[in-house]
Each structure stands twice: as structure tokens, then as C-alpha cells.
Amino acid sequence: MSLFDASGCPFPRDDETGRVVLAHGEGGRATRRLLEEHIFPRLNPAGLPAWEDAAVLPALAGAPVLSTDSFVVSPLFFPGGDIGSLAVYGTVNDLLMRGARPLWLSLSMILEEGLPLSTLDAVVDRIAFAVRRCDVKIIAGDTKVVPRGAADGMFLTTTGLGELRTPSPPGPSTLQIGDAILVSGPIGRHGIAVLSAREQLRFDPPPRSDCGHLSEAIEALYAAGIQPRALRDATRGGVAAVLHEWAQDSGRTLLVDESQVPIGAEVRGVAELLGLDPLSIANEGTFLAAVAPKQAEQALAALRSVELHRRAAIIGVVRETGVTPVVVRRFSGQEQPLLEPNGAPLPRIC
Amino acid sequence: MSLFDASGCPFPRDDETGRVVLAHGEGGRATRRLLEEHIFPRLNPAGLPAWEDAAVLPALAGAPVLSTDSFVVSPLFFPGGDIGSLAVYGTVNDLLMRGARPLWLSLSMILEEGLPLSTLDAVVDRIAFAVRRCDVKIIAGDTKVVPRGAADGMFLTTTGLGELRTPSPPGPSTLQIGDAILVSGPIGRHGIAVLSAREQLRFDPPPRSDCGHLSEAIEALYAAGIQPRALRDATRGGVAAVLHEWAQDSGRTLLVDESQVPIGAEVRGVAELLGLDPLSIANEGTFLAAVAPKQAEQALAALRSVELHRRAAIIGVVRETGVTPVVVRRFSGQEQPLLEPNGAPLPRIC
Numbered sequence: 001m002s003l004f005d006a007s008g009c010p011f012p013r014d015d016e017t018g019r020v021v022l023a024h025g026e027g028g029r030a031t032r033r034l035l036e037e038h039i040f041p042r043l044n045p046a047g048l049p050a051w052e053d054a055a056v057l058p059a060l061a062g063a064p065v066l067s068t069d070s071f072v073v074s075p076l077f078f079p080g081g082d083i084g085s086l087a088v089y090g091t092v093n094d095l096l097m098r099g100a101r102p103l104w105l106s107l108s109m110i111l112e113e114g115l116p117l118s119t120l121d122a123v124v125d126r127i128a129f130a131v132r133r134c135d136v137k138i139i140a141g142d143t144k145v146v147p148r149g150a151a152d153g154m155f156l157t158t159t160g161l162g163e164l165r166t167p168s169p170p171g172p173s174t175l176q177i178g179d180a181i182l183v184s185g186p187i188g189r190h191g192i193a194v195l196s197a198r199e200q201l202r203f204d205p206p207p208r209s210d211c212g213h214l215s216e217a218i219e220a221l222y223a224a225g226i227q228p229r230a231l232r233d234a235t236r237g238g239v240a241a242v243l244h245e246w247a248q249d250s251g252r253t254l255l256v257d258e259s260q261v262p263i264g265a266e267v268r269g270v271a272e273l274l275g276l277d278p279l280s281i282a283n284e285g286t287f288l289a290a291v292a293p294k295q296a297e298q299a300l301a302a303l304r305s306v307e308l309h310r311r312a313a314i315i316g317v318v319r320e321t322g323v324t325p326v327v328v329r330r331f332s333g334q335e336q337p338l339l340e341p342n343g344a345p346l347p348r349i350c
Numbered sequence: 351m352s353l354f355d356a357s358g359c360p361f362p363r364d365d366e367t368g369r370v371v372l373a374h375g376e377g378g379r380a381t382r383r384l385l386e387e388h389i390f391p392r393l394n395p396a397g398l399p400a401w402e403d404a405a406v407l408p409a410l411a412g413a414p415v416l417s418t419d420s421f422v423v424s425p426l427f428f429p430g431g432d433i434g435s436l437a438v439y440g441t442v443n444d445l446l447m448r449g450a451r452p453l454w455l456s457l458s459m460i461l462e463e464g465l466p467l468s469t470l471d472a473v474v475d476r477i478a479f480a481v482r483r484c485d486v487k488i489i490a491g492d493t494k495v496v497p498r499g500a501a502d503g504m505f506l507t508t509t510g511l512g513e514l515r516t517p518s519p520p521g522p523s524t525l526q527i528g529d530a531i532l533v534s535g536p537i538g539r540h541g542i543a544v545l546s547a548r549e550q551l552r553f554d555p556p557p558r559s560d561c562g563h564l565s566e567a568i569e570a571l572y573a574a575g576i577q578p579r580a581l582r583d584a585t586r587g588g589v590a591a592v593l594h595e596w597a598q599d600s601g602r603t604l605l606v607d608e609s610q611v612p613i614g615a616e617v618r619g620v621a622e623l624l625g626l627d628p629l630s631i632a633n634e635g636t637f638l639a640a641v642a643p644k645q646a647e648q649a650l651a652a653l654r655s656v657e658l659h660r661r662a663a664i665i666g667v668v669r670e671t672g673v674t675p676v677v678v679r680r681f682s683g684q685e686q687p688l689l690e691p692n693g694a695p696l697p698r699i700c
Binding site: 022023025026027028029030031032052053054055056057058059060062064066067068069070071072074094095097098099100104106107108110139140141144146147149150151152155157159160161164169235236240241244282340341342346347348349350 | 585
């Protein structure tokens with residue numbers, strides 16, 4: 001039994017098939033060619049290796065902040081985004097939310113045998129665009145290939161390393177009664193866009209994801225002298241998941257006023273059609289900020305000064321601890337418990 | 351159309367099925383329960399959260415070193431190892447090889463719907479054991495669930511952050527003519543163990559992987575005053591892939607003497623049976639070191655002082671640049687080019 005044919009090459013070469021082959025993941029010549037021909041030139045136009053097995057970095061000015069996320073979104077491309085930019089923005093945003101200046105990224109790719117190399121190229125181009133926009137660099141990486149059927153196209157994992165901007169990072173344990181809760185823009189756009197693309201729901205125009213980075217919003221807040229108590233991008237589980245996390249970490253009750261939450265007409269329409277609550281739908285470039293009451297209006301103005309966030313709004317307040325962790329004031333004026341999201345309305349949303 | 355049933359719970363609960371369900375990946379209550387019941391207590395026996403979305407770390411003493419790898423090994427458990435310890439040791443070893451002291455890890459898990467929770471528990475137990483052995487901490491993490499058929503059981507991605515031990519890290523660009531090349535132990539054990547387990551080849555005793563961390567070996571080298579020119583664990587592509595990488599980065603020709611390479615009888619037997627060259631078979635706890643000629647014997651003694659590495663050997667030398675990047679001296683005494691590994695003899699080996 002030999003696993004090789006006579007040429008020593010048991011699998012089709014990529015340049016014959018135009019697709020990812022198992023040999024691309026084996027750490028030998030084919031892996032090197034995949035990196036040198038398809039990945040490094042896109043990530044590093046000078047043609048040098050874009051990443052090392054382990055990268056030595058310059059010393060940091062502030063305390064290190066580390067964040068990681070895997071991305072399994074389906075489909076790989078959707079209106080307003082794609083798995084590549086999601087993987088960059090998602091991890092950059094996690095660092096920003098923790099009070100860090102994002103600096104470095106690692107990128108690990110799990111590719112399915114048979115993935116068209118043109119698809120890989122397109123995703124890597126989007127990654128390259130996103131890292132330039134966020135002013136971060138990919139400095140370490142890895143590529144694995146799994147046999148056809150063992151993964152669905154492509155999964156990405158990014159880890160971000162940044163440095164803390166201020167000695168005391170924002171965090172929900174510092175929430176105070178009376179703090180205002182702001183949202184940076186209309187909610188639910190990412191979840192509805194991915195769901196519509198995956199299920200081929202034909203809306204016209206197709207709903208677009210808010211997939212993007214939050215650097216400008218955060219810069220605007222700090223430039224205005226705001227000291228946010230807590231920041232959190234409202235990804236999986238949406239605004240409701242963040243409010244529940246904050247309620248748990250702070251021991252306070254949070255109130256959200258439905259009439260103040262910005263929601264686009266298309267998201268509202270699709271959510272109603274599908275029986276989904278926009279408060280539980282995923283976002284990818286929209287975050288919640290909690291600020292002291294006297295900084296609320298100033299924080300709102302700072303956010304709205306950024307074109308992407310001109311629909312930012314004050315949507316809630318931190319209350320004394322009540323019987324339920326999160327309360328929603330419905331349009332009717334009635335207050336109800338807001339349940340922690342507990343279904344899987346939107347698997348593979350990010 | 352509603353994606354929920356009347357209870358708001360569209361998928362079976364994990365405690366009904368004993369398996370991973372899609373809701374475990376949705377960022378709401380089920381995700382929190384998975385973390386609080388299955389993951390955090392194993393990684394952090396005090397019961398506190400084992401990781402954060404983004405973790406703020408103490409300042410580093412040396413320059414930061416970052417490394418990442420995804421692990422897709424099949425089967426998840428094999429003689430001598432498992433995907434969990436592989437994911438910890440693999441990334442810790444990458445940091446060690448770059449001259450860093452490993453400190454922190456992030457862990458991202460992609461789980462397939464239907465994975466038995468008992469399997470997840472067993473893997474997380476192995477991760478917990480491995481991080482204790484390496485004296486590192488997992489401080490950031492993520493969990494995604496993909497529908498049945500979209501991934502094969504479980505994929506893990508770890509990213510390691512460490513600090514540089516010395517101002518000038520080892521690297522193959524510093525290789526000098528005459529440098530000795532050492533291997534830390536018998537080669538090919540991981541690849542043969544995984545292949546035997548996957549293909550259910552019934553060898554008795556079953557070949558065991560060398561899956562393990564290299565902290566003790568590296569400590570022994572530094573304690574003996576060795577300044578390694580280059581260090582590299584011989585994972586995918588085996589010893590041959592490392593030699594080719596070093597030859598390319600240094601511009602030198604490397605010679606490896608087949609008669610000096612330690613190979614266990616069981617690896618030699620299985621490799622011959624399968625038509626594989628042990629020099630190209632993956633290892634997971636075995637590395638190459640290049641050292642100055644006058645430090646060669648001392649380095650060998652230091653490695654052999656560690657129980658795990660008592661079969662370390664000097665296997666090669668750095669030569670002037672010749673016509674082929676890597677030359678192997680066969681048992682016959684004849685010298686031949688050693689080709690860069692270029693097949694996929696062992697997909698999903700790590």
C-alpha cells in the first residue's frame with residue numbers, strides 16, 4: 001500500500017484544478033505555494049511573507065489586550081460583507097470595546113478541499129482591505145485543509161492583540177444607577193442580511209449588513225472626553241444578549257425603551273415576517289455604550305458626528321436591581337421582562 | 351413563518367440530548383450554560399469565567415511573541431494524544447521555538463451539531479491538563495456551532511502570547527556553515543500514531559504519538575548556556591519540511607545523515623509498509639535545533655538529560671550552498687537530494 005502515485009504527488013495540483021487540494025494543508029511545497037501565490041501577495045503587496053509561524057513584535061506601550069473569534073458565516077459573501085472582513089472587523093471591534101488600541105492580528109484558515117481558489121483569493125482580498133482600513137497588521141497565521149465534506153467551504157479564526165489606551169478599561173462591573181445606554185446605529189442589519197442571502201429571500205433592495213469596524217466611533221467618544229463605563233458590540237444574540245451580560249456583571253437592572261431603538265424599515269419588515277425580535281438579532285458594526293448621565297448628550301453628539309453612526313440613540317438606562325435583569329418598555333408604554341435570547345434563530349451568522 | 355416553537359426554544363436542549371445543539375453557538379442563554387457547565391469549571395476549577403471576550407493582561411517583560419494554529423486532527427483521540435492537548439502543546443511549542451516564554455493562550459472552538467457533550471468534556475479536560483503542565487493560562491475564547499455535516503466533530507484554534515527571553519531570538523537566517531543540527535528524539539511517531547488510529551491499522555502495541563510540550567528541553571538548553579541559532583518543531587511535513595525552510599531562509603545547504611536519525615522500530619516498520627519516508631512524517635513533540643559546532647556536544651548532553659529526550663541525536667550539518675538545498679546521506683553512504691514534502695500522505699494530522 002502506498003499513499004503516493006509514482007510521481008510522489010497523490011492529489012491533483014491546484015493549478016490543474018483551480019481548487020484547494022489536500023496537499024495545500026500538508027506543510028510542504030504545496031502549502032508554501034498556496035501562501036506565496038495566493039495569500040502573501042494579497043496581504044503584503046511587497047511580496048514578503050505576510051506572516052510567520054510565531055512573530056516577534058515591538059514592545060507595547062500599554063497593557064496587552066487579547067481577543068479571539070472564529071467565523072463560520074454562511075454564505076461566505078452577503079450584501080454588505082463577507083467572512084473575511086467579518087473576521088477582521090469582529091476581532092478589531094472586540095479589542096476596541098475593551099478599551100484597547102488594536103495593533104496586530106493572527107489569522108488561521110480551515111479550508112475545505114475543493115474550495116475554488118478564486119473564492120479564497122476574493123476572501124483574502126477582503127481581509128487585506130479590512131486590515132488596511134483598521135490600520136492593523138496580520139503577523140502570524142496558519143492554513144489547514146480538511147477533506148471534502150469535513151468543513152463547509154472555509155472557517156476563519158482571528159486573534160487580535162492590542163494595547164490598553166487608559167489604565168482603567170471600560171467594563172460592565174462599573175455601571176452605576178442612572179447611567180445612560182446608547183446604541184451606535186440601527187440594529188439587526190447583519191442578521192437579516194445574512195439570513196436573507198442564505199435563504200435567498202428576495203427583498204428589493206436586499207438588506208445590507210452593518211459589517212464594519214468601530215474605530216471612528218471610539219475615537220470620536222474619546223476625543224470628546226467621554227469615559228465610557230462599558231462598551232460592547234451587539235453581535236450574536238444582539239442587543240438583548242449584551243443587556244443580559246451587563247445586568248449579570250453589574251448586578252443592576254437595565255431598562256431599554258423600544259420606541260427609542262433605531263430600526264430600519266427593511267429590518268422591521270423582515271423581522272416581523274419571520275417572527276424575530278430585532279433586539280435579539282445579530283449586528284456586526286453596531287455597539288452599546290453605557291456612560292454617566294451627565295455625559296449622555298455629549299456622547300450621543302460625538303457618535304452622531306461620525307457619518308456611519310448618525311442614527312445613534314439613547315435607548316435605555318441603568319436602574320436599581322429589580323426582579324428581572326432586563327426590562328423592555330414596549331411601544332405601548334408597558335414594561336415587560338426582556339428574555340435572554342435562547343433559540344438559534346440564526347445559526348452561522350458570524 | 352416562525353423559526354421558534356411556542357416555547358421560544360427551536361432546538362432540543364442539550365440536557366435532553368447530551369449533544370451539542372445549534373443554540374449552544376448563538377451567544378444567548380444556551381451558550382452561557384455551555385460555558386458555565388461544561389467549559390469554565392474544567393478550565394478554571396474555582397468556577398470563575400475561564401475567559402473573557404477580550405482579556406486585559408499584565409504588562410510583558412520582554413517583546414511580545416504571537417503564534418496561532420488551527421487543529422483539525424482526525425480522530426479526536428489517538429494513542430498518546432488528542433486534539434485538546436495538541437492544540438495547547440502545538441502553540442506553546444511554536445512560542446518556545448521562537449525564543450519566547452509562553453504565557454497566555456486564546457482558544458476558539460468550532461463544534462459540530464450533534465457532538466456528544468461527553469466528548470467535548472473529555473477534550474476540555476485534556477486542554478485543562480495541558481495548560482497546567484505548560485504553566486500557561488487560557489484567557490480569551492470563543493465557541494461556534496455549525497450544523498450537522500458542516501464540520502467534522504470539532505476544530506480548535508489556539509493563539510499563544512509570550513515574551514521574548516533574549517533580545518535576539520533564534521531564527522534560521524543566522525545559520526553558519528558548520529553548525530550542527532540536532533533532533534530531540536525519535537521521529538515520525540505522531541503521524542504514524544494518528545494514521546494507525548484513523549485507518550484502524552491493528553499494530554500491537556499501537557504506535558504512540560510524541561504529542562507533548564518542549565518546555566523542559568528548551569529550559570535544559572538555556573540552562574546549559576546554549577544559544578541556539580534556530581529551533582523548530584518538526585510538525586507537518588516532518589524533519590524534511592523544517593530542513594527545507596531553514597535552507598531557504600539561510601541560503602545554505604543542509605545535510606542530514608540518515609544513519610544518525612533516531613527512528614523507533616514501530617515507526618520504521620509502519621512507514622516501510624505504507625511507503626512513507628519517516629523524514630517527512632509529522633511529529634508533535636520533537637524539534638530540530640541548530641547550534642554552533644563548539645556547542646554541539648553540550649547541547650546534545652543537555653537534551654539527553656531530559657527523560658523525554660534521551661534519544662536526542664546530532665543528525666546533520668550546515669554546508670556551503672550547493673546545488674540542492676537539502677542533501678540526505680543514505681545508509682549506503684551515498685548522498686542524494688532530499689525533496690521538499692509535496693504530497694498529502696497524512697491529511698488532518700494536526
